[in-house]
Amino acid sequence: MTGVAQTDMEQSLLSVKRDILSLCHRAGKSGAHLGGCLSMAEIMAVLYLCVLRINPENPMDEANDRFVLSKGHGGIAQYAAMHAAGLLSDADMALPLVGDGTFLFKHPARNPEKGLLFSGGSLGQGLPFAVGAALALRYKGNARVRVYTLVGDGELNEGAVLEGLSIAGHQKLDNLTVIVDENGLQLDGRTSDIQRPGPLSDLFSALGFAVTEVDGHDVRALERAFSAPADDRPTAILAQTVKGRGVSFAENNVDWHSNYVTDALYETARRELGVDV
Amino acid sequence: MIEYTPKNLAAWAKMGVKKVVFEAAREIAAQNPSAVFISPDVGRRFRLDEFQRLDPKRYLDTGISEQAALSIAGGYAAEGVRAFVVGYAPFVTARVLDQIRVLCGSMHLPITVVGADAGYSSATLGPSLTALEDVANMRSLPGMTVLCPADCGEIVKSMLAASRLPGPCYIRIVGGPNNPVLHGADFDFTVGRARVERAGTDVALVSYGLTVTECMKAAALLEKRNVSCEVVNMHTLRPLDAARIDDLAARFPRIVSVEEHAATGGLGSAIAEHLAGQESHSPLSVFAAPDAYLSADTREGSLVRAGLSAECIASRVLALTR
Numbered sequence: 001m002t003g004v005a006q007t008d009m010e011q012s013l014l015s016v017k018r019d020i021l022s023l024c025h026r027a028g029k030s031g032a033h034l035g036g037c038l039s040m041a042e043i044m045a046v047l048y049l050c051v052l053r054i055n056p057e058n059p060m061d062e063a064n065d066r067f068v069l070s071k072g073h074g075g076i077a078q079y080a081a082m083h084a085a086g087l088l089s090d091a092d093m094a095l096p097l098v099g100d101g102t103f104l105f106k107h108p109a110r111n112p113e114k115g116l117l118f119s120g121g122s123l124g125q126g127l128p129f130a131v132g133a134a135l136a137l138r139y140k141g142n143a144r145v146r147v148y149t150l151v152g153d154g155e156l157n158e159g160a161v162l163e164g165l166s167i168a169g170h171q172k173l174d175n176l177t178v179i180v181d182e183n184g185l186q187l188d189g190r191t192s193d194i195q196r197p198g199p200l201s202d203l204f205s206a207l208g209f210a211v212t213e214v215d216g217h218d219v220r221a222l223e224r225a226f227s228a229p230a231d232d233r234p235t236a237i238l239a240q241t242v243k244g245r246g247v248s249f250a251e252n253n254v255d256w257h258s259n260y261v262t263d264a265l266y267e268t269a270r271r272e273l274g275v276d277v
Numbered sequence: 278m279i280e281y282t283p284k285n286l287a288a289w290a291k292m293g294v295k296k297v298v299f300e301a302a303r304e305i306a307a308q309n310p311s312a313v314f315i316s317p318d319v320g321r322r323f324r325l326d327e328f329q330r331l332d333p334k335r336y337l338d339t340g341i342s343e344q345a346a347l348s349i350a351g352g353y354a355a356e357g358v359r360a361f362v363v364g365y366a367p368f369v370t371a372r373v374l375d376q377i378r379v380l381c382g383s384m385h386l387p388i389t390v391v392g393a394d395a396g397y398s399s400a401t402l403g404p405s406l407t408a409l410e411d412v413a414n415m416r417s418l419p420g421m422t423v424l425c426p427a428d429c430g431e432i433v434k435s436m437l438a439a440s441r442l443p444g445p446c447y448i449r450i451v452g453g454p455n456n457p458v459l460h461g462a463d464f465d466f467t468v469g470r471a472r473v474e475r476a477g478t479d480v481a482l483v484s485y486g487l488t489v490t491e492c493m494k495a496a497a498l499l500e501k502r503n504v505s506c507e508v509v510n511m512h513t514l515r516p517l518d519a520a521r522i523d524d525l526a527a528r529f530p531r532i533v534s535v536e537e538h539a540a541t542g543g544l545g546s547a548i549a550e551h552l553a554g555q556e557s558h559s560p561l562s563v564f565a566a567p568d569a570y571l572s573a574d575t576r577e578g579s580l581v582r583a584g585l586s587a588e589c590i591a592s593r594v595l596a597l598t599r
Contacts, residue, residue, distance in 0.1 A: 109383070110355075110383075110384045112355075117355060118355075118384075119379055119383050119384050121379075122375055122378075122379050124344070125344075125348050125351075125375075125376060125379055125380075126348075127348075128344065128345040128348030128349055128352070129348045129349070129351045129352045129355070129380075130352060131345070131348070131349055131352060132348060132349030132350060132351055132352020132353050132354075132355075132356075132360075133352035133353075133355060133356055134352070135337065135349060135352065135353065136352055136353040136355075136356035136357075136358045137356060139311075139313065139334055139353070139356075139358055140311075140356065140358070159344065160344035160345060160348065160376075163339070163340075163342035163344055163345035164345045164348065164349075166340070166342070167339055167340070167342065167345055167349070170340075
């Protein structure tokens with residue numbers, strides 16, 4: 001699926017943002033993670049449209065690349081990108097976000113038949129799970145398949161993330177790519193005010209990763225970053241992003257970690273994202 | 278092919294619970310081309326490091342990273358590779374309860390967690406190494422099978438049984454080297470089916486793990502006092518053998534549960550949960566660890582202080598039946 005033409009990519013990205021906004025609106029008063037979904041929109045779009053090799057006829061194909069969403073509150077953005085890539089149908093996207101008879105939960109629930117590998121929501125678990133999947137693929141001799149996992153920068157507070165990264169580096173897991181959505185905000189405020197670990201590039205390098213820093217909203221730059229993973233160690237892509245990107249009331253606003261998208265806010269956001277046509 | 282000969286059973290008991298884990302692991306590796314063993318820096322204690330010589334792919338030492346050990350096991354399991362996490366009971370259950378909740382309780386991945394040094398096995402090292410809540414934690418998770426083998430032969434059979442289960446499993450291991458032998462010859466071990474180790478008529482003693490042997494000794498002491506005890510080995514705490522509990526409730530005027538574990542959430546709780554729905558049932562006495570972490574002591578000393586040694590069990594049963 002590599003080499004998506006620029007206009008197609010622009011259309012797909014609009015579709016991803018439209019779906020993110022639509023699902024967040026549909027979540028109603030219980031709220032949805034609009035901020036963190038918009039910070040990862042381009043990352044998800046590039047992954048599902050240009051990077052991941054997935055057989056659309058069989059989400060459980062052993063030859064598929066694996067994607068593990070570690071920041072589980074970004075589930076809606078994952079569904080939106082899967083929809084744009086044809087891996088989820090229009091009918092799937094019309095399902096409710098709660099209850100029996102749906103799988104489209106705000107925090108994804110493991111559902112391999114739909115291509116959802118991990119039950120998210122408890123932070124710090126998806127990344128070491130992805131490390132396990134990468135080790136298992138190596139164990140099975142399946143060298144062609146690559147494992148990608150997306151973590152939030154706030155999620156890096158979790159000690160289990162450090163455990164997983166350290167093991168990945170030690171094991172020289174060259175079939176693993178870790179993407180950090182560096183949107184700079186977490187539930188309680190600015191990530192830099194809450195825990196400042198120093199430059200992430202230094203941290204990841206010290207743990208044995210090949211590190212690429214990229215503008216996480218620049219589709220072409222993301223494509224380039226994904227295109228050349230290291231062949232002797234795990235790869236980290238540190239994506240600088242803006243939480244709530246493109247929506248004035250949500251951009252860089254900690255209140256939009258999770259919040260209620262009212263009908264009025266929905267209309268405003270549709271206009272601002274250019275998805276109202 | 279592993280053999281449950283009297284000679285092997287005696288040899289395993291002598292080498293002790295930790296090293297017998299490797300005997301089972303080697304057999305599982307031989308039977309299943311897709312099975313790995315993961316340990317957070319305690320593999321050497323379990324001889325699992327021998328895999329580095331035999332088949333390095335089979336063994337992963339995560340370092341002192343229990344959380345990652347569990348999540349990595351989940352990654353293997355999701356890829357269809359049978360994963361066993363072997364460590365000290367408090368650190369591979371309570372410390373990683375959230376990981377096990379998500380991976381096993383919610384995602385139903387077939388991970389087997391082997392928790393050694395449970396109960397008072399390592400009580401000389403104090404409360405941090407004393408696991409008295411692991412059964413409660415593991416038993417509370419949907420879909421979990423909880424096995425508590427009573428001797429080294431049962432450890433081997435538990436691990437082999439876990440390797441064939443469709444879902445997740447916790448195996449609780451108590452004791453050290455020179456463990457008591459409950460089964461001197463081959464025996465039936467079926468997940469979910471309690472074993473009657475000794476028949477009796479007055480009191481049913483129901484236990485699991487090494488306290489089954491304490492109950493056998495207590496039954497021998499009580500026989501001399503004209504109290505006939507049936508000893509039931511409830512090696513599977515989940516799913517509970519409800520039919521066996523019903524049978525005991527029908528046949529005995531009193532049931533006594535004995536466990537090297539907190540009263541909350543353990544075997545006594547499990548039996549009470551089952552019996553509570555019935556119109557009437559025999560009284561149940563729960564002999565369990567006191568509601569405290571005892572100061573450091575030997576396992577034998579701790580059992581006496583907890584009232585769970587054979588002599589303590591016998592005198593407590595006598596007091597109940599007088």
